[in-house]
Amino acid sequence: MIELRILLGFAIFLCLCSCKHTEGEYHSLNDKIEEEGKKYHGTDISSETYIGDIETLEITEGGHTFLIPERKGQLKSYACTECHSKPLSEMQNNANAQRAHWDIKVVHADENAMNCATCHNGNAMDHLKSLTGNAVDFNRSYKLCSQCHTTQFEDWKGGAHGKNIGGWSEPRAAMTCVNCHNPHQPQIESKWPVQFNTQKVKERE
Numbered sequence: 684m685i686e687l688r689i690l691l692g693f694a695i696f697l698c699l700c701s702c703k704h705t706e707g708e709y710h711s712l713n714d715k716i717e718e719e720g721k722k723y724h725g726t727d728i729s730s731e732t733y734i735g736d737i738e739t740l741e742i743t744e745g746g747h748t749f750l751i752p753e754r755k756g757q758l759k760s761y762a763c764t765e766c767h768s769k770p771l772s773e774m775q776n777n778a779n780a781q782r783a784h785w786d787i788k789v790v791h792a793d794e795n796a797m798n799c800a801t802c803h804n805g806n807a808m809d810h811l812k813s814l815t816g817n818a819v820d821f822n823r824s825y826k827l828c829s830q831c832h833t834t835q836f837e838d839w840k841g842g843a844h845g846k847n848i849g850g851w852s853e854p855r856a857a858m859t860c861v862n863c864h865n866p867h868q869p870q871i872e873s874k875w876p877v878q879f880n881t882q883k884v885k886e887r888e
């Protein structure tokens with residue numbers, strides 16, 4: 684009789700074990716992620732507080748919709764047509780022509796491949812221009828970069844290159860290329876790791 688009861692107890696124990704939520708219950712890992720993920724939907728975590736005062740615009744590129752910072756308000760010499768009211772040739776080729784933008788030099792691709800006119804249209808300065816001559820809004824300057832830097836552009840759309848503002852919570856907001864790279868001189872300088880100064884430590888002792 685005792686043996687029977689032990690056997691019964693063991694059977695119930697086994698049953699309880701197999702009723703627990705184990706990975707085997709789901710058909711695949713994707714099912715598991717989807718099912719378990721439901722618990723996290725409807726949270727009130729939002730990146731809006733981090734975006735704060737940054738003015739943004741929404742873009743959709745290759746199936747990804749996200750926000751990027753507005754740029755025109757940040758450019759000190761916008762609107763360009765405040766000075767560029769006539770063709771560049773007229774502004775440059777007269778006796779009392781003024782020099783401007785002395786602080787801007789192109790240190791980017793070599794000068795055979797790139798000059799000011801690669802990205803700026805002397806006859807319509809308030810817009811950037813694509814390699815084929817189409818107007819590109821200053822707020823969407825990533826469309827210039829993507830013509831030549833396809834790898835980084837693809838990565839950026841998915842969130843692998845560049846940086847999100849306020850993490851991955853909705854609405855997703857990301858820095859745009861010109862937030863980190865100066866288009867005229869886009870290289871990021873290499874940084875050396877800060878060194879641990881053993882001398883300073885000794886002096887403090």
Ligand code: HEC
Binds near residue numbers: 758766781782799803
């Ligand atoms: C305060 C006046 C002023 C404003 C604002 C201004 N420009 Fe200019 N820009 C000039 C003058 C003057 C020239 C012609 C003399 C020269 O080339 O230095 C010029 C020349 C240029 C050139 C030709 C440079 C070269 O070496 O061929 C480009 C490109 C240019 N501007 C772009 C812009 C863009 C883009 C903006 C707006 C974001 C802008 N400028 C706003 C005054 C201005």
Ligand code: HEC
Binds near residue numbers: 798866
């Ligand atoms: C690779 C493309 C590219 C080239 C080449 C280029 N620019 Fe630009 N330029 C841009 C973009 C993009 C912006 C907007 C940057 C931003 O949003 O911060 C800009 C901005 C400017 C501005 C406004 C800057 C400000 O802060 O107000 C001026 C002026 C300008 N460019 C002049 C020039 C001149 C002059 C040359 C040639 C010596 C030149 N650019 C070459 C892409 C280019």
Ligand code: HEC
Binds near residue numbers: 830831860
């Ligand atoms: C017409 C083609 C063209 C356009 C448009 C262009 N680039 Fe470039 N870029 C180049 C070339 C060519 C080089 C130099 C070769 C290299 O280092 O890959 C370069 C170099 C760079 C580098 C440095 C790469 C390194 O290894 O240090 C960065 C960063 C960069 N570009 C960012 C940008 C950004 C941001 C824009 C848009 C504002 C832009 N580029 C627009 C062609 C382009």
Ligand code: HEC
Binds near residue numbers: 829832836844871
């Ligand atoms: C949040 C800042 C940030 C943004 C936004 C950003 N980049 Fe970069 N990018 C970097 C840094 C930092 C590096 C240097 C990485 C390194 O040295 O390893 C870099 C490197 C690059 C390089 C050099 C090659 C490489 O991968 O190391 C290119 C080209 C480039 N970026 C283009 C772009 C373009 C095009 C965009 C927009 C579509 C963009 N970046 C947006 C920060 C940024």
